[in-house]
Amino acid sequence: MAIDMRQFHQTFFEESLEGLAGMETELLHLEKAANDSGQENVQADPEILNTIFRGAHSIKGGSSTFGFNEVAAFAHVLESRLDALREGKILPNRQVIGLLLLAVDCLRNLILSAKTGQAVDKPSIEAVYTHLERLENENAESTVINNSSTVVAPPKSSSWRIVFQPQRRLFHTGNDPARVLRELAALGSLKVQLNAADLPAWEQMNPEECYLAWDLELTGNVTRDMIQEVFEWVINDSRLEITPNLPHAARVETIAAKEAAIVDAHNGSIRVSIPKVDALINMVGELVITQSMLSQLAAQFTLENLPKLFIGLAQLERNTRELQESVMRIRMLPLSFAFNRFPRMVRDMSEKLGKQVELYISGEQTELDKTVIERINDPLVHLVRNCLDHGIESPAERIAAGKSAVGKIELKAYQKGGNVVIEIRDDGHGLQHERIFAKAVERGLINPEAKLSPEEIAEIIFLPGFSTAETVSDISGRGVGMDIVRNNIRGLGGNVEIASHSGTGICFTVRLPLTLAILDGLSVLIGSHTYILPLVSIVESVRVRPELISRPAGGGELFSLRKEYLPFIRLHKLFGIEPRSPDLNQGLLVVVEADGKKAGLYVDDLLGQQQVVIKSLETHYRKVDGISAATILGDGTVAMILDVAGLIRMAHTGGVRFIMEDRHHMPVTVNAASAPNLN
Amino acid sequence: MHTAPVLHHRTLSSHEEQFLTFRLDGQEYGIAILKVQEIKGWDKITPIPNSPAYMRGVLNLRGVIVPIIDLRLRFGLSEAKRDAFTVIIVVNIGGRLAGIVVDSVSDVINVTAEQHCAAPEYEGQQNREFISGLAQIDDKLLILLDIDRLVYPETLDEVEAAAPIAAMQ
Structure with missing residues (x-):
């Protein structure tokens, strides 16, 4: 009979969270505008205020429609405060905006708790709630503006649990339980649970007796007296228990929300323009x-x-x-979905750290696969935190170094070939090589006698268990970060690089593939099998002249290409496949690049360029070294997609060392030393 | 394509289990029928580099990439010539698909609890962990396989490590 509202919950949650993100952004604009003007008592831009107000208003409307009363009550008080702000009764100074931001957080927590069924931190939310309620009055006292409007108290919604068990002779007195239930339903939202435990077998049933009982849950702006009034006529003929149902939002919605959460995990939805x-x-x-x-x-x-x-x-x-x-x-979403949270994060954190930081974001319209965006979020947060915590100096230090007191963090995204590049750049002091080195020695990660180049030192920060922060803060410095960041990004098929300029800052460059599902590939022949090489990693292909191959002592082969020496990787050898012809002249060398390293892959022939749909091998089998996935060719057969970075690594670790790749020696030795730390 | 053996339509008692039986180097084996998704003729298989010899490669099964295990090689038997009877039994173990190559499929039979007995221990036995039991059907010995362990990727790695020993014997 009734429409199942739960089917709309997901949309409500998504829209509300989006609305909250929008409110947050606008509040930060407001704050910036107030800061820039330099005056305390400045009127807020009505356009911005309207946007924030609309956000709060639709959350309030939606949440009361769906019965999330706690959310609705909170949104209501927030909305009335925003209204006062709009009318100029409150001025948008830093404290007020700080409080409003906190309120947005609380609202988000409440919505998330309704969504996932997890408990919320009640005291902190109540504290913000009381602050909000008092805000107008306090503000009115401190300003000269006349406050004539009365503060609308939010409807104190309450929930009651009622056990209603009429005696059998209820019908004899001319009463009808259905009428009682109807009246209750008129008071608020009513949940009815029939208790038919006493119902006898059909042949023993007397149609003039009432065997049924009800467990009721009434939510709304109701008092105990109002409920008792409804039961007035039947109270002598029944057992009645009315108990307040206190943590109602948490309990009533738990089941529904849990279901929603489970569904969400499996089929998250996507909003498409x-x-x-x-x-x-x-x-x-x-x-x-x-x-x-x-x-x-x-x-x-x-x-x-x-x-x-x-x-x-x-x-x-x-x-x-x-x-x-x-x-x-x-499936592509703009990166702003990932970037939007940073202004707030930088604001809160710089305040906490006593630093002054400005965040510049550009290229947030660059689009990326939804899955990539979701999974790049945490690594990005970590990198920005690192810049804030380790990179940017305190204002005093900055002035002493001849820089402006306000530090700068730049987030920049752009597309480059088949990749999306995200740069996180700060203008702090850069990597402090001596400190990193000393710390790494102290942690037993490297040998004190080791001579490391600046690039090698930069690599150290990606080692598990490394952190230079003097104190472990809740922001960063537990040393669990950078290696996980790198692993996560690699897991997405991307990589992260670090470039440091002592004294002038650091730049992390994150490279990500555009999408995870489709790949531009070059099909190559190895023996009698077709393999796919990702086009993005191919530099060129050249004929092999055997005289250009040298075999340095210690194994491995190098190919000299225009005075550059590349590792010469025979894929036949690596995969145990018989080459089509033993004559090197018959084959081709495909020069590939991955993780900034070049190598030459020797194949029998190039077959052509094509787009392939990526099919995971791991769904039914497992990860295979040197293979990133499989695909199905036009004739229905399966072809393997080569993992170029993996192949280069394999060629290195498979007892083959290349002198030119000096940089690569370092992680190998370091990893061996740090192995116990991994556990 | 092979037609599936005729099913004996009679109700199963609670002690009975149905097994798909197949032939491998003259010996009959059985796997629980509920694990079998389909039986497929030989098709073009793409080898996976750097994998054990019994891992024949992968097959395109209507858009799904399915690994194919040659059961003869898995048990250390000699490689057989493929003929018209060679089939791939596609098994589904908890949502993971795998194909196993066998010489031929024979029948679907009911094994009662009385017929079912534990595998005895005997010397020189390498693949015991994959045998869930034995059954005596009409004077013939049927070896019942624990297909889960046989095709599960983690055990594949174990066998990979053990393979040289098996090869030496």
């Missing part, structure tokens, strides 16, 4: 036209029509490719 959907519809329309054109052509085919057929097929190919691209684009 309408232009993307329209583009998709157009594309499908074109595809249908092409298809009908082709079938018409086939129905009355003559040889003269052959060129037409080819044109049609070319069109079909283009349509299919475009359709595939648009479908892929649906």
Whole structure:
């Protein structure tokens, strides 16, 4: 009968969280505007205020519709404060905005708790709530503006648990339990649970007796008296228990929310902009036209029509490719989803650390696969925290170093080839090589006699168990960070690099693949098997001249390419496959680059360029060294996709060492020494 | 494609289990029928580099990449010539698919609790951990396999490590 509201909960949660993120951003704008003007008593930009107000208003509306009363009550008081701000009764100074930001946090916690069923930190939320309630009065006292409006108290919503068990002779007195329930339902939202335990077998039942009992849950702006009034006529004929149901939001919604959370984990939804959907519809329309054109052509085919057929097929190919691209684009979200939280984080943290930091964000419109965005979030947070905590100096230090007291952190995203690059740059003191070295020696991560280049020292910070922070703060410095950051980013098929300029700052460069599902590849022949090489990692391909191959002592082969020496990797050897021809002249060398390292892969032949759909090998098997995934070729057979970075690593660790790759020796020795720390 | 052996339609008592039986180097083996997803003819298999010899490679099963294990090589038997009877039994173990190559499939039989007995210990036995029991059916010995352990990737690694010993014997 009633509509199951739970089906809309997911949308409500998503929209509310989005709305909160928007409110947060606007509040920070407000604060910045207030700071920039330098005056305490400045009126806020009404446009910004309206945006924030709308956010709070729709959360309030939605939450009361869906019965999240705690959220609604909180949103209500926040909304009324925003209204006062809009009317100029409160001024947007730093304290007020700080409080409003806290309120946004509380609201987010409440919504998340309704969503996941986890308990909220009640005292802290109540503290913010009381502060908010008092805000207007305090503010009114300190300012000259006349406060004529009365503070609207939020409806103190309450919840009651009622056990209603009428005696059997209830009907004899002319009473009807249904009427009672209807009246209760009029007071608020009513949950009815029938208790039919006393119902006798059919043959023993007396139709004039009431065997049923009810467990009721009434939520709304109701007092005990109001409930008792409803039961007034039946109270003598029944057992009645009315108990307040205190932590109602936490309890009532727990089950529903848990279900929602479980569903969420499995099929998270995605909000797609309408232009993307329209583009998709157009594309499908074109595809249908092409298809009908082709079938018409086939129905009355003559040889003269052959060129037409080819044109049609070319069109079909283009349509299919475009359709595939648009479908892929649906999964793409702008990076602003990941970047939006940083202004707030930087603000709170710099306050905590007593530093002055300004955050510049650019390229947040760059789009990335949804999965990548979700999983890049934590690594990015960690990198920005590192800049804040370790990179930027305190204002005094900065002035002493001749820099402006306000530090600068820059987040920049852009697309480059098949990759999205995210740069996190600060203008702090850069890596302090001596300190890192000393710390690494102290932790037993490296040998004190080791001579390390600056790049090698930079690598140390990616080792497990390394941290130079003097004190372990809750911001960073537990030494569990950078290695996990690197592993997470590598897990996404990307990599992170670090560039430090002593005294002027540090720059982390994170490179990520655009999407995880499709890959531009070059198919190559190794023996009689086809393998796919990711196009992004290919530099060039050259003919092999055996005289250019040298074999330095200690194993391995080097190929000299225009005065550059590359490791020469025979894929046949690595994979145990018989080459098509033992003559090196018959094959080709594909020069690849990954993680900043180049290598030459020797293959039998190049077959062609194509887009392939990535299929994980791990779903039904496991990870295979040197192979990143598999794909299905046009003829239905499976081809392996080569993991270029993995192959280069394999060539290194497989007893093969290359003199030119000096840098690579270091992590090997260091890892061996630090192995016990891993456990 | 092979037609599946005729099923004996009679109700199973609670002590009975159904097994798909197949032949490998003259010996009959059985695997629990509920683990079997389908039986498939030989198809083109793409080898996986750096994997044990019994790991034949992977197969495209309607868009799903399925690893294929040659049971003869897995048990250290000699490699057989592929013929019209060679089939791949696709098993589904907790959502993970794997194909096993066998000489031929024979039948679907019911094994009662009385027929079922534990495998005795005997000398020179290498693959005992994969045998869940034995059954005596019409004077013939049927070896019942624990297919979970046989195709589970983690045990594949164990066997990989043990393979040289098996090869020496």
